[in-house]
Amino acid sequence: GQNIDQPTEMTATEGAIVQINCTYQTSGFNGLFWYQQHAGEAPTFLSYNVLDGLEEKGRFSSFLSRSKGYSYLLLKELQMKDSASYLCAVRDLRGGSYIPTFGRGTSLIVHP
Amino acid sequence: SQTIHQWPATLVQPVGSPLSLECTVEGTSNPNLYWYRQAAGRGLQLLFYSVGIGQISSEVPQNLSASRPQDRQFILSSKKLLLSDSGFYLCAWNRDHKSRVSGNTIYFGEGSWLTVV
Numbered sequence: 001g002q003n004i005d006q007p008t009e010m011t012a013t014e015g016a017i018v019q020i021n022c023t024y025q026t027s028g029f030n031g032l033f034w035y036q037q038h039a040g041e042a043p044t045f046l047s048y049n050v051l052d053g054l055e056e057k058g059r060f061s062s063f064l065s066r067s068k069g070y071s072y073l074l075l076k077e078l079q080m081k082d083s084a085s086y087l088c089a090v091r092d093l094r095g096g097s098y099i100p101t102f103g104r105g106t107s108l109i110v111h112p
Numbered sequence: 113s114q115t116i117h118q119w120p121a122t123l124v125q126p127v128g129s130p131l132s133l134e135c136t137v138e139g140t141s142n143p144n145l146y147w148y149r150q151a152a153g154r155g156l157q158l159l160f161y162s163v164g165i166g167q168i169s170s171e172v173p174q175n176l177s178a179s180r181p182q183d184r185q186f187i188l189s190s191k192k193l194l195l196s197d198s199g200f201y202l203c204a205w206n207r208d209h210k211s212r213v214s215g216n217t218i219y220f221g222e223g224s225w226l227t228v229v
Contacts, residue, residue, distance in 0.1 A: 033218070042202055042220035043156070088156065091216065097144070097163050100206075104155030109212055 004103035006088050011109045012078055019084050020073045020106045028093025032075045033100060035087040043087055046073070074093050075108075083110045114139035118203040118221035125228055128139055131176075131190040133224050135203030138184065142203040145186040146218070150200040162186060199229045 003025040012018040024032070031050040035043035049064035049071060051057055061074040075082055085105040091098050118135040125131060137143050144163050148156040148221045156225060160178035168178050179187045186203060203221040 032218075042223045045217050045219070050215060089156075089218075095169060097161070097169075098216065099161055100146075101158060101159070102148070102156035 004088055004090055004101065006103045006106045008104070009107045009109070011111065014074075014078055014080060014110055016076065016078050016110050017076050018078060018108065020075075020108065022071045022088030022103060023102075023104075024069050024071075024088070024090045026069075026090050026092045027112075028098075029066060029090065030093065030098050031091040032062075032071050033087075033089040033091065034060075034071075035102075036090065037085045037087060037105065038080060039084075046086075057079075068108055075095075078110050080110050080112070114205075114219070116203060116205055116221045117218055118201075118224055120224060121222060123226040123227070125193050125226065127191045127195055127228055131188070131193050131197070131226070133188040133201055133203075133226075135186045135188075135221055136184055137205045140184070140205070140207065142183060143207060145180060146204040147186065147188045148202045148204060150202065152199070156202065160188070193228045195228050198226055200225055 006022045007082040033048050036046050037043040047055055047062035049062050052064055052066055053060055054063045059076045064071045085107050087105045088103040089100045091100045116137045146161045147159040149159055149170055150156050160170055162168050162180045165180055165183055176190050201224045204218045206216045206218045
């Protein structure tokens with residue numbers, strides 16, 4: 001089975017930097033996704049890591065360490081619109097298919 | 113380009129009534145299809161996935177069922193709804209489940225809000 005852990009809630013100040021951690025335990029690991037979900041909306045794709053290291057995309061960066069079963073999403077220059085839930089999802093092998101499983105999500109509140 | 117649509121967007125159903133949520137994908141062939149449920153303040157729970165027509169895998173035992181009558185159509189059903197079935201239902205798709213190289217990003221439909229009363 002899969003076990004994905006991330007903090008339930010975080011708060012940060014506009015303009016600051018925040019790091020959202022995700023740890024996982026799984027077999028047949030084949031990549032980790034980060035998604036952003038605003039209240040009442042469907043999740044939207046942010047990043048995908050399959051190799052160790054840092055992937056940077058504008059204000060958002062995602063890091064993966066496969067040996068530690070650990071990832072983080074780094075958000076820089078926070079804006080009010082970044083207030084949302086951030087979902088970590090692990091893609092692993094199940095029954096011959098690579099299936100994504102999502103964590104519970106981290107609710108990020110950005111305040112002025 | 114590929115698009116995914118699901119409907120209805122919202123529905124209020126009495127306990128014991130049937131349910132049918134439909135999802136279609138356009139612009140691709142042989143996609144992997146998924147149904148997720150999100151209870152209030154919770155993460156996404158994978159309910160069913162399908163890697164081909166007529167191939168359905170169930171992740172959680174429950175009173176829901178799924179069917180894939182056509183390549184790009186995925187239907188979530190129930191014969192008798194329970195109060196605990198209330199939630200936000202999301203259909204999603206991605207490509208090539210056997211690929212270990214590509215990201216195989218998952219794309220979500222708009223979601224369906226179900227309230228069982």
